[in-house]
Every structure is written in C-alpha cells, then in structure tokens.
Amino acid sequence: MNIVVIGAGYVGLVTGCCLAEAGNRVICVDSDLKKIKALEAGHLPFYEPQLGDLLTIQRDSGRLIFEVSIEDAVEKADIVFLAVGTPANEDGSADLKNLLNCAKDLARVITSDCIVVVKSTVPVGTGEYIEKILNQSSERADRSDRKIRIRIASNPEFLAEGRAVQDFRHPDRIVIGAADPQCFAILEELYEPFDYDGQRLIFMDVRSAEFAKYACNSMLAARISMINELSGLAGALGAEISSICQVLEADPRIGGSYLHPGVGYGGSCLPKDLSALIYSAKRMGEPADMLRSIQRVNLSQRDRLLDAIREHFMGDLSSKKIAVWGLSFKPGTNDVRAAPSLTLIRDLVEDGACVHAYDPVAQQTANAALAETEVGFGKAAMDVCKDADALVVMTEWDEFKRPDFNVIKRQMRGNMIFDSRALYRPETLRKYGLKHYRLGQKRVIESELEEETKAGRPFHARSTRETSKEKHPG
Ligand SMILES: NC(=O)c1ccc[n+]([C@@H]2O[C@H](COP(=O)([O-])OP(=O)(O)OC[C@H]3O[C@@H](n4cnc5c(N)ncnc54)[C@H](O)[C@@H]3O)[C@@H](O)[C@H]2O)c1
Known part of the structure; x- marks a missing residue:
C-alpha cells in the first residue's frame, strides 16, 4: 500500500x-x-x-x-x-x-x-x-x-x-x-x-479507540502510584516493600509488571495523558477522583526525594556538590520530556546546590531542556562523582546497576547515595562505607516501637517528612 x-x-x-x-x-x-x-x-x-x-x-x-x-x-x-x-x-x-x-x-x-x-x-x-x-x-x-x-x-x-x-x-x-x-x-x-x-x-468505534489509549495509560499510572504509595506506607510502618512486592507478584490477579517503587512516572505520555483525561472529565462533570489522586501521589514522590536530600544536608544545600546519574525518564531513551530528573535538578540548583549530571544517551536533550538552569555534565558516571557530597540515581540504566562502589567512595567527598530507583541494597553499600537512601525505606525507630508496644498502643512511626518540614520550613 x-x-x-x-x-x-x-x-x-x-x-x-x-x-x-x-x-x-x-x-x-x-x-x-x-x-x-x-x-x-x-x-x-x-x-x-x-x-x-x-x-x-x-x-x-x-x-x-x-x-x-x-x-x-x-x-x-x-x-x-x-x-x-x-x-x-x-x-x-x-x-x-x-x-x-x-x-x-x-x-x-x-x-x-x-x-x-x-x-x-x-x-x-x-x-x-x-x-x-x-x-x-x-x-x-x-x-x-x-x-x-x-x-x-x-x-x-x-x-x-x-x-x-x-x-x-x-x-x-x-x-x-x-x-x-x-x-x-x-x-x-x-x-x-x-x-x-x-x-x-x-x-x-472511533471514540472507544481514542478512549482505550487513555484507559491503558491511566491503569499503568495507577499501578505506579499505588506501589509508590504502598512503599511509603510500608516504610513508615517498618515493613520491607521489596518483600511485599514478591507477595504481590505471586498473585496472578495482580501480576508483576509496573510494581517497582521509585520516584514516579514521567515521560511524554503518562503525565500529559492523565492531565488530558482529567480535563475531559471536568468538562463532562465527572469527578475523576482516582485520576487526580494518581497524579498527586506521583508528584509527591519527587517531593519526598527532595525532602530527603534536604534533610540529609540539614536544609542547607548551598555549595553542596550533587552528582546525578540518569536524566532520561526511563532507560533506553534520550527522551527527557517530563522527566523527574529535570524537576529535581532545577530544585537542587534553586536551593544553591552545584549539580553535575551524567546520562549515557540523554545529555544533549537534557542540556537543551535545562537551558535556564546552571548544571554541569560529565563524560562518564564516575567523573561526576568527583568531590560530590551525595549521589542521586534517577534512571535505572544498566551501567548504574553494578557500579564499582570502591571508585565511587574514593571519588566522593560525602558518602550518601539517594537511590530513587531502588537499585542497591543498603548492606552492600555499607561494606564500602557508603550510606543508602531509597524511597519507602524502613523508617521505624526501634526504641519507639518498643515503647509503644510496652504501652500496649498500636505503633505509629513519626513521619520524617513532617520532621524535616518542621525543622526546615520552606
Ligand atoms: N512517544 C511515545 O512513547 C508514544 C507512545 C504512544 C503514543 N504516543 C503519542 O503519539 C503522538 C506522537 O508522539 P511522539 O512522541 O512521536 O512525538 P514527537 O514530538 O517525537 O514527534 C512529533 C513530530 O511531529 C512533527 N510535527 C509537528 N507538527 C507537524 C506538522 N504540522 N506537520 C508535520 N510534522 C509535524 C514534529 O516536528 C515532530 O517531529 C503523541 O500524541 C503521543 O502522545 C507517543
């Protein structure tokens, strides 16, 4: 034809x-x-x-x-x-x-x-x-x-x-x-x-086909936001989300895809398609409560990561050097449209941090998208770690999955890795003298748990997000 x-x-x-x-x-x-x-x-x-x-x-x-x-x-x-x-x-x-x-x-x-x-x-x-x-x-x-x-x-x-x-x-x-x-x-x-x-x-019919695309992207976004919400909740209650994911995956009614807690979805489709469907719903007088929640949970994941970084540096990011690995919204593409990495970099720079980023294929597109933001780029992953106070991993490219932690430790001034894609195990990093943060990690403080248990009360972990906001308003 x-x-x-x-x-x-x-x-x-x-x-x-x-x-x-x-x-x-x-x-x-x-x-x-x-x-x-x-x-x-x-x-x-x-x-x-x-x-x-x-x-x-x-x-x-x-x-x-x-x-x-x-x-x-x-x-x-x-x-x-x-x-x-x-x-x-x-x-x-x-x-x-x-x-x-x-x-x-x-x-x-x-x-x-x-x-x-x-x-x-x-x-x-x-x-x-x-x-x-x-x-x-x-x-x-x-x-x-x-x-x-x-x-x-x-x-x-x-x-x-x-x-x-x-x-x-x-x-x-x-x-x-x-x-x-x-x-x-x-x-x-x-x-x-x-x-x-x-x-x-x-x-x-044509209308159903048009809607089918939005329906699929809404379901995918819902899974991502649901696992992210469960992950935050699990961490707050002292449960381990990776174990919970194994249980979820074993259930054929749930299945294993899109069950990886992380910094939330980005890219050229899910964010804009959810927004467009919510807009259509509003025009038709439909509440679309679930869709709005999916969107809200997604954006709050980015805030959680930024809050954790701020808290680590006690609210003062000025003159801190932050290395960022991964710019594309997911591996396998140089697309940075609505990528969480860009939002994070803009926020870090606004807080006074000096950001050096590396991505195997998305540096050019990110450079163009970040034209208004002062950010440096390195030729290799280890280059940007030099003298860094912290490393933030934003995209799960294969080359970031098994890096040489000895070299990272030697290159960095600090020892903190913010692992937004849950690529590493804390015990592995500990062996190299590195600290690990991931979204949804356990936040229960053992002594508090004991006290609450002795008192016969159900345990409620304190929110580190709230603590961080109290300490560092704004
Ligand atoms: N990117 C994806 O993964 C993906 C997946 C499924 C569906 N979609 C949908 O497919 C559509 C295209 O997405 P994309 O990512 O390929 O977009 P894109 O931005 O990569 O490509 C669009 C192209 O259209 C060209 N263009 C714009 N106006 C034009 C005109 N008047 N005449 C000729 N060319 C014109 C642009 O120059 C650009 O090259 C979107 O609606 C998107 O939501 C995208």
Missing part, C-alpha cells in the same frame, strides 16, 4: 520504518526540515534501539522516503497516518494545534479517496472533528469528476520508547476504531503481517 506518515517523531518514524519493512511504500513527512535532512542522510534524530539499522535498510531499499511538504506526499496515498505530538496545554488539556493544522492541510491537498488514521493520542471526539475538517471541502472532485471521500480511523499507538521497534513488530494489541467496514478491511490488511497469531486486532 502507499502510506504517508505525518510526524517523524518517536511514534511516526517507528511506524514508517516498520510499515516499510512489511513491504509498503512509505513517505514520512515532518515540518522540521533539519529532521528530514538528517533522516535522508540516514541519521536518527533521537535515540531508539534497533531503529537506526531499520531506517538505513528501508531507506536504501527505496520503500521509505522523506518529505517536508504534505502536498507532495499525499498524492497517491491509500492511508495517511497522523502521528504529530499532542503535548499538554497549561490547563492540562491536549494541545491539538499541530494535529488540526495537519487536518486542514490535508483537506486542501488530498485529491483521491483515502483513509486518514489518527495515531496520535487524542481526546475522545477528536476523530469526528477531524473528519468534519477533512470533508468540509468535499465538494472537490477527483480527476474523473467523482466526489472524493476521506474516511477517518483511530489507531492509537501502544509502543514504549526504548523497545519501540520490538513493540511495533510484535504488538500486544492493535486497536482500530472506525465507522465503516471498508476502513476496517483496509487496516486489517495493512496490519496482517503484525497480527502474528491472528489475535492482535481489536475493532471498535
């Missing part, structure tokens, strides 16, 4: 490359000329495992080409995918500016029947709105004077950065929302090579 993919970002480029690999002729369009030039030269504009080789092979085969102009691209298109970004507006709603501009451009230039497929994550009802835009000028006729018909479909994307190619090639599910049988049939044929066991395709 002749495919056009508009938006050559994390989603659009993977879609374009994988559809070309399946034998289609694909044109990837992006308004960013620099990006298109880089892609034409075979350079990936962002870090994504496996995508570089796939890009080169498909480009060299001639099945994948790049364009800046929508008009030049869509002339022979059977299907046009819209994969442009839908970031959050200030009020939490999805910014559809780019998407709607594409729709208006397409309405001007499409000259034959085709299907426009929205792959971007969009609020429920967007597809119907785009269909109206596309068919507004449907008085136009094709070369044989036949009125042209542009159909709309929703095909939300579920790939995860860091394993995007693998996810696209072997999807868990392919969701197709449309209103007419011909649309379903064409998209079923397109996706046949990816429906490896005949069980991947799920058909529904």
Whole structure:
C-alpha cells in the first residue's frame, strides 16, 4: 500500500520504518526540515534501539522516503497516518494545534479517496472533528469528476520508547476504531503481517479507540502510584516493600509488571495523558477522583526525594556538590520530556546546590531542556562523582546497576547515595562505607516501637517528612 506518515517523531518514524519493512511504500513527512535532512542522510534524530539499522535498510531499499511538504506526499496515498505530538496545554488539556493544522492541510491537498488514521493520542471526539475538517471541502472532485471521500480511523499507538521497534513488530494489541467496514478491511490488511497469531486486532468505534489509549495509560499510572504509595506506607510502618512486592507478584490477579517503587512516572505520555483525561472529565462533570489522586501521589514522590536530600544536608544545600546519574525518564531513551530528573535538578540548583549530571544517551536533550538552569555534565558516571557530597540515581540504566562502589567512595567527598530507583541494597553499600537512601525505606525507630508496644498502643512511626518540614520550613 502507499502510506504517508505525518510526524517523524518517536511514534511516526517507528511506524514508517516498520510499515516499510512489511513491504509498503512509505513517505514520512515532518515540518522540521533539519529532521528530514538528517533522516535522508540516514541519521536518527533521537535515540531508539534497533531503529537506526531499520531506517538505513528501508531507506536504501527505496520503500521509505522523506518529505517536508504534505502536498507532495499525499498524492497517491491509500492511508495517511497522523502521528504529530499532542503535548499538554497549561490547563492540562491536549494541545491539538499541530494535529488540526495537519487536518486542514490535508483537506486542501488530498485529491483521491483515502483513509486518514489518527495515531496520535487524542481526546475522545477528536476523530469526528477531524473528519468534519477533512470533508468540509468535499465538494472537490477527483480527476474523473467523482466526489472524493476521506474516511477517518483511530489507531492509537501502544509502543514504549526504548523497545519501540520490538513493540511495533510484535504488538500486544492493535486497536482500530472506525465507522465503516471498508476502513476496517483496509487496516486489517495493512496490519496482517503484525497480527502474528491472528489475535492482535481489536475493532471498535472511533471514540472507544481514542478512549482505550487513555484507559491503558491511566491503569499503568495507577499501578505506579499505588506501589509508590504502598512503599511509603510500608516504610513508615517498618515493613520491607521489596518483600511485599514478591507477595504481590505471586498473585496472578495482580501480576508483576509496573510494581517497582521509585520516584514516579514521567515521560511524554503518562503525565500529559492523565492531565488530558482529567480535563475531559471536568468538562463532562465527572469527578475523576482516582485520576487526580494518581497524579498527586506521583508528584509527591519527587517531593519526598527532595525532602530527603534536604534533610540529609540539614536544609542547607548551598555549595553542596550533587552528582546525578540518569536524566532520561526511563532507560533506553534520550527522551527527557517530563522527566523527574529535570524537576529535581532545577530544585537542587534553586536551593544553591552545584549539580553535575551524567546520562549515557540523554545529555544533549537534557542540556537543551535545562537551558535556564546552571548544571554541569560529565563524560562518564564516575567523573561526576568527583568531590560530590551525595549521589542521586534517577534512571535505572544498566551501567548504574553494578557500579564499582570502591571508585565511587574514593571519588566522593560525602558518602550518601539517594537511590530513587531502588537499585542497591543498603548492606552492600555499607561494606564500602557508603550510606543508602531509597524511597519507602524502613523508617521505624526501634526504641519507639518498643515503647509503644510496652504501652500496649498500636505503633505509629513519626513521619520524617513532617520532621524535616518542621525543622526546615520552606
Ligand atoms: N512517544 C511515545 O512513547 C508514544 C507512545 C504512544 C503514543 N504516543 C503519542 O503519539 C503522538 C506522537 O508522539 P511522539 O512522541 O512521536 O512525538 P514527537 O514530538 O517525537 O514527534 C512529533 C513530530 O511531529 C512533527 N510535527 C509537528 N507538527 C507537524 C506538522 N504540522 N506537520 C508535520 N510534522 C509535524 C514534529 O516536528 C515532530 O517531529 C503523541 O500524541 C503521543 O502522545 C507517543
């Protein structure tokens, strides 16, 4: 088939490359000329495992080409995918500016029947709105004077950065929302090579498909916030969350994925998608209490980490040198959109700390995102530890999982590691003379426990967060 993919970002480029690999002729369009030039030269504009080789092979085969102009691209298109970004507006709603501009451009230039497929994550009802835009000028006729018909479909994307190619090639599910049988049939044929066991395709109406994407991200975010809340509570009550996770994982009704306590979710999807769904709920008069709580718990994880660092330095971070390992919102990507590391670095610098950061692939993107913040970057993980008063680990890259603790100890001035991803064991670090903090660690003070038990009262551990705030207001 002749495919056009508009938006050559994390989603659009993977879609374009994988559809070309399946034998289609694909044109990837992006308004960013620099990006298109880089892609034409075979350079990936962002870090994504496996995508570089796939890009080169498909480009060299001639099945994948790049364009800046929508008009030049869509002339022979059977299907046009819209994969442009839908970031959050200030009020939490999805910014559809780019998407709607594409729709208006397409309405001007499409000259034959085709299907426009929205792959971007969009609020429920967007597809119907785009269909109206596309068919507004449907008085136009094709070369044989036949009125042209542009159909709309929703095909939300579920790939995860860091394993995007693998996810696209072997999807868990392919969701197709449309209103007419011909649309379903064409998209079923397109996706046949990816429906490896005949069980991947799920058909529904457009609105349900749009909502399905938000529903999935809400469930994932809920698991993350739930395990983070349980972890904080477990620590406060003197229980060990890693043992509790083993118990949770053993329950087939719960399962083991997304059960790793940490600093909370970030990235280009979960934060903005939760905000957009909450915004939609508000418009419809729905309370969305759970969604709001998920968001609140997520943000409070970052505060907990910052509070712990402040408390360690007794509220005075001025002239403290803090090393930060990991900038991307998760391993396997250089994406730093809504990354917790950026918020933390900004807060530390505002408190007067001197921050030196290292990330194996995300330094350039972080540098751009932190343009207003004074932060240094090192060439290697151990470089940034030199004379550091503390090390904060923010992303669970493999190279941070088994570092040489002897070298860390030698390099650092202080001995504290804030392990926001629970990578290390305190007893291991202790052997090297290093101290360990992780979110949700046990906070029970044995003597208090004994006293309360003797008095026959249920034990309530004191909150170190409250203690820290009392000591260091503001
Ligand atoms: N990144 C992910 O992991 C992921 C996963 C699933 C779904 N999504 C959704 O997919 C969509 C795209 O996300 P992304 O991360 O690939 O975004 P991105 O920012 O990486 O890429 C978007 C691309 O669109 C281009 N663009 C913007 N306006 C354009 C226009 N008018 N014409 C042509 N090109 C234009 C930009 O230059 C950019 O290259 C979003 O709605 C996102 O929520 C993303």
